[in-house]
Amino acid sequence: MAWLEYLLPLIFLTPLGATAVVVLALRNLHDARVRSPFDAHPLREPGQALRDRLDRAFSSLFLNGALGPIVVLTPLVYGMGRMLFAPHQNWVEWAIYGLLSTLLVLLFCFLLMLDYQRIRRIKLGLACELAVGQELERLIRPESHPYFVFHDVPSDTFTIDHVVVTPHGLFVVETRARTHPLDATGAPRRTVVVERERLRFPGWSERLPLRKTRQATTWLRQWLNRHHSVEAPVRGVLVLPDWDIEQEHPFDDPLVVDGEGLAQLLIDTSLGDLDRATHDKITRALTARAASQDARRLQRPSV
Numbered sequence: 570m571a572w573l574e575y576l577l578p579l580i581f582l583t584p585l586g587a588t589a590v591v592v593l594a595l596r597n598l599h600d601a602r603v604r605s606p607f608d609a610h611p612l613r614e615p616g617q618a619l620r621d622r623l624d625r626a627f628s629s630l631f632l633n634g635a636l637g638p639i640v641v642l643t644p645l646v647y648g649m650g651r652m653l654f655a656p657h658q659n660w661v662e663w664a665i666y667g668l669l670s671t672l673l674v675l676l677f678c679f680l681l682m683l684d685y686q687r688i689r690r691i692k693l694g695l696a697c698e699l700a701v702g703q704e705l706e707r708l709i710r711p712e713s714h715p716y717f718v719f720h721d722v723p724s725d726t727f728t729i730d731h732v733v734v735t736p737h738g739l740f741v742v743e744t745r746a747r748t749h750p751l752d753a754t755g756a757p758r759r760t761v762v763v764e765r766e767r768l769r770f771p772g773w774s775e776r777l778p779l780r781k782t783r784q785a786t787t788w789l790r791q792w793l794n795r796h797h798s799v800e801a802p803v804r805g806v807l808v809l810p811d812w813d814i815e816q817e818h819p820f821d822d823p824l825v826v827d828g829e830g831l832a833q834l835l836i837d838t839s840l841g842d843l844d845r846a847t848h849d850k851i852t853r854a855l856t857a858r859a860a861s862q863d864a865r866r867l868q869r870p871s872v
Contacts, residue, residue, distance in 0.1 A: 578649075592632065615731070627688065701810065722859060738843065743781060758772075759813045761813070763815065768809075804821065806824045814827055
């Protein structure tokens with residue numbers, strides 16, 4: 570029975586298969602999410618969405634780093650088994666096994682490089698969000714609580730980095746992290762020119778950060794009006810940490826700042842007056858939305 574020549578070598582793959590099962594069982598070992606002991610809801614911190622993405626990136630790095638050698642060795646181990654059971658040696662077949670292993674090595678090296686680059690980008694974004702969140706925490710006044718800061722507020726299709734509720738309006742704060750290119754002398758180029766529809770960085774330009782900030786501002790205003798019958802002044806703030814901001818034509822939709830002194834800027838910027846009832850209604854609505862989204866995440870099956 571010629572088919573046994575191809576079936577019996579599978580016995581040699583049993584240890585590799587068992588190791589792969591253990592790796593898959595441990596793929597969620599790196600999970601830094603913490604849940605409240607009171608209601609089991611995930612506790613949210615500044616940059617929580619990026620923390621979750623970083624956890625998934627490390628999980629992908631773990632899988633590619635651990636499963637890679639197992640998958641790469643599979644054709645070679647199977648080929649060794651074929652050499653024991655095959656009555657005739659077919660060198661073309663052995664060359665195919667070697668070529669397949671080589672291609673798998675290149676594939677997993679590429680995946681590991683992608684994971685490394687993704688982790689670096691997420692860490693940079695998380696560092697900027699934490700810096701902005703720390704600055705925003707200065708708004709909180711324990712004696713009267715006129716200021717509230719909500720982190721990672723979920724909308725219908727995206728997540729807002731921060732929403733600041735003040736006695737004189739609401740601020741949607743979006744953070745974008747970008748690395749500085751170097752000039753011919755090796756010094757970082759830190760100046761970004763802000764136009765109404767785009768950001769001109771040294772060497773490239775972007776429209777999406779301004780568009781996303783305006784989109785988040787519009788969504789929050791419409792959501793409060795539609796679902797809670799609240800008319801409140803809302804302004805977007807785009808923060809580019811560690812960049813020198815230069816505006817060709819001044820405008821405030823949204824405000825584009827470097828993040829330094831952000832808390833005082835929001836305190837000094839008056840959009841209008843919120844009465845105490847409206848202020849409390851907005852904070853309750855945002856708190857309830859964050860809690861409902863966390864409950865939905867808990868009900869979703871883990872992947």
